[in-house]
Amino acid sequence: MEKIKFTIDGKEVEALKDQNVLEVAQENGIYIPNLCSNPEVKSSGGSCRVCLVEAHQNGRMRLVTSCNYPVREGLEIKTETPLVKRIRRGILELMLARVPDAEVVVELARENGIEEPRFKKDEGENYRYKCIACGLCVQVCEEVVGVSAIAMLNRSYDKKPGTPYMKPSEVCIGCGACAYACPTGAISIKDEGDTRKIWGKEFKMHTCSVCGKPYIPEAQIDWIVKTTGKDRSFFDKCPDCR
Amino acid sequence: MDRFTVFAPRLVEKAEYFTSGHRACQGCAEALAVRLVMKALGRNTIVAMATGCMEIISSPLPTTAWNVPWIHVAFENASAVISGCEAGMKVLMRKGKVPEKKINFVAMGGDGATADIGMGQLSGALERGHDMIYVCFDNEAYMNTGIQRSSSTPYGASTTTSPAGKVSIGQRTQKKNLPQIAVAHNIPYVATACPSFPFDLMEKVKKAANIKGPAYVHILSVCPTGWRIPTSDSIRYGRLAVDTGVFPLYEVVDGKYRMTYEPQKLRPVGDYLKGQGRFRHLKDKDIEEIQRRVNQEYEKIISKCGGM
Numbered sequence: 001m002e003k004i005k006f007t008i009d010g011k012e013v014e015a016l017k018d019q020n021v022l023e024v025a026q027e028n029g030i031y032i033p034n035l036c037s038n039p040e041v042k043s044s045g046g047s048c049r050v051c052l053v054e055a056h057q058n059g060r061m062r063l064v065t066s067c068n069y070p071v072r073e074g075l076e077i078k079t080e081t082p083l084v085k086r087i088r089r090g091i092l093e094l095m096l097a098r099v100p101d102a103e104v105v106v107e108l109a110r111e112n113g114i115e116e117p118r119f120k121k122d123e124g125e126n127y128r129y130k131c132i133a134c135g136l137c138v139q140v141c142e143e144v145v146g147v148s149a150i151a152m153l154n155r156s157y158d159k160k161p162g163t164p165y166m167k168p169s170e171v172c173i174g175c176g177a178c179a180y181a182c183p184t185g186a187i188s189i190k191d192e193g194d195t196r197k198i199w200g201k202e203f204k205m206h207t208c209s210v211c212g213k214p215y216i217p218e219a220q221i222d223w224i225v226k227t228t229g230k231d232r233s234f235f236d237k238c239p240d241c242r
Numbered sequence: 243m244d245r246f247t248v249f250a251p252r253l254v255e256k257a258e259y260f261t262s263g264h265r266a267c268q269g270c271a272e273a274l275a276v277r278l279v280m281k282a283l284g285r286n287t288i289v290a291m292a293t294g295c296m297e298i299i300s301s302p303l304p305t306t307a308w309n310v311p312w313i314h315v316a317f318e319n320a321s322a323v324i325s326g327c328e329a330g331m332k333v334l335m336r337k338g339k340v341p342e343k344k345i346n347f348v349a350m351g352g353d354g355a356t357a358d359i360g361m362g363q364l365s366g367a368l369e370r371g372h373d374m375i376y377v378c379f380d381n382e383a384y385m386n387t388g389i390q391r392s393s394s395t396p397y398g399a400s401t402t403t404s405p406a407g408k409v410s411i412g413q414r415t416q417k418k419n420l421p422q423i424a425v426a427h428n429i430p431y432v433a434t435a436c437p438s439f440p441f442d443l444m445e446k447v448k449k450a451a452n453i454k455g456p457a458y459v460h461i462l463s464v465c466p467t468g469w470r471i472p473t474s475d476s477i478r479y480g481r482l483a484v485d486t487g488v489f490p491l492y493e494v495v496d497g498k499y500r501m502t503y504e505p506q507k508l509r510p511v512g513d514y515l516k517g518q519g520r521f522r523h524l525k526d527k528d529i530e531e532i533q534r535r536v537n538q539e540y541e542k543i544i545s546k547c548g549g550m
Contacts, residue, residue, distance in 0.1 A: 026285065029285065031285070031286070031343050031344075038253060039255065039256070040252060040253050040254070040255070040256065041253070107452070140249075140253065142251050144249055144253060145249045175248065175249045175250065176249075176250060177249035177250045177252075177253060180250040180253055181250075181253050182442070193506070211485075211509070213485075213505075213506070220248070224248065237475075
């Protein structure tokens with residue numbers, strides 16, 4: 001890979017071509033707040049807008065999301081200018097009004113000096129609990145798991161992730177990867193006895209034939225058997241008893 | 243949260259701060275625990291580590307396994323050194339010599355460094371209210387010097403300084419309950435964890451890092467060498483310890499107890515004891531006695547959690 005040099009906040013750093021700015025900044029100990037990007041999910045990033053930075057090149061300046069902006073030779077990144085700070089505060093203030101319950105957002109807003117948003121807080125019909133509608137759960141379901149059980153529904157103010165028509169999905173395998181990836185913890189996943197509840201659907205868990213502990217949803221076994229061709233009897237026992 | 247099986251583990255960060263190539267024994271769950279703790283904490287971390295297995299295996303002279311600032315200190319003063327680091331950095335940030343950012347200050351120690359030798363210093367650091375985390379890796383004896391008993395060794399375990407034989411049953415005293423000692427300091431966060439439950443462990447460490455003030459995390463790390471079990475079974479024994487109620491997983495936030503993992507039904511403690519070489523001399527009568535103790539302790543924790 002081609003190595004290039006550019007600067008972040010006046011510090012010269014080295015990176016591989018096409019790495020993104022956020023990644024390089026983190027490697028060099030420069031903190032840029034971010035919510036929606038996950039380095040293990042390639043299509044993630046670019047939707048929460050919290051990681052905005054100034055990118056100077058060829059005498060021009062643009063505000064870009066650092067989590068998906070590829071680095072180039074001679075690029076000059078500034079992360080803490082008054083403009084960036086002002087816009088970041090604006091974004092966080094709007095986000096805080098939208099999801100006042102999300103601890104991560106509250107904490108991030110406080111770091112940037114916002115205790116209470118000037119806007120009306122969300123409640124009633126449109127209330128989205130902790131969801132910032134970044135779409136990471138949808139990307140995880142498609143890219144990592146490969147079942148595409150959920151998608152972003154509606155447009156604009158009503159945009160939210162969900163199964164088609166918000167009815168129990170037929171393809172969901174109940175793996176919980178979306179709930180794990182969610183940056184704000186908005187997706188509820190509940191394990192009770194030998195059932196798991198997620199996205200309004202109940203999954204029966206497969207119990208280990210030796211110790212009797214429920215450990216994996218039946219639907220997930222079906223999916224793994226289908227995609228990898230592994231023998232079904234492999235899942236009779238839990239990892240402890242194998 | 244700990245039944246994520248296949249897909250969620252692919253989303254865990256791949257950056258390593260405690261790298262491979264260190265010299266831990268085969269099947270060491272303690273090295274795994276350190277790796278998971280470092281993954282949860284991330285790059286902005288300063289570690290002070292007391293003498294012990296993890297210090298020995300991670301820093302043989304010309305090499306190091308650490309990708310973060312790391313200080314090796316004597317057995318007793320890991321918590322004292324990290325509280326000094328925290329105070330020092332606070333001043334440097336105030337004077338503008340170091341840019342302001344959030345740094346995790348972590349002291350690590352084995353059970354010997356925590357329960358025996360560093361007890362006073364730990365107590366002091368917790369009492370002074372530094373913004374730090376103390377992580378204790380409890381493998382239930384001084385493993386690095388050759389399995390000598392510590393005050394964290396459980397009743398009945400045979401070690402080189404408490405050998406089982408005709409006269410002795412092995413360790414004759416009960417295990418010191420360190421998490422409860424930490425709770426008694428009225429600190430904001432105390433938790434117990436086990437690397438056999440990796441998501442639970444990482445979540446607790448992240449929580450400890452985000453809470454202002456001192457936090458204490460007690461991690462049971464299975465040691466195949468000292469416990470005399472097959473090296474492939476260390477994860478299994480960690481799970482058994484939790485499933486039998488020997489080592490309940492709970493957290494205490496501002497004095498409020500919460501069970502983080504509740505087995506539907508406790509397995510008999512014999513499942514956990516019988517495979518281990520250090521307990522192999524125990525008779526059925528002794529196991530019954532241990533079972534009684536375990537049930538008693540487990541019920542205490544359950545009642546503190548609100549009698550579920």
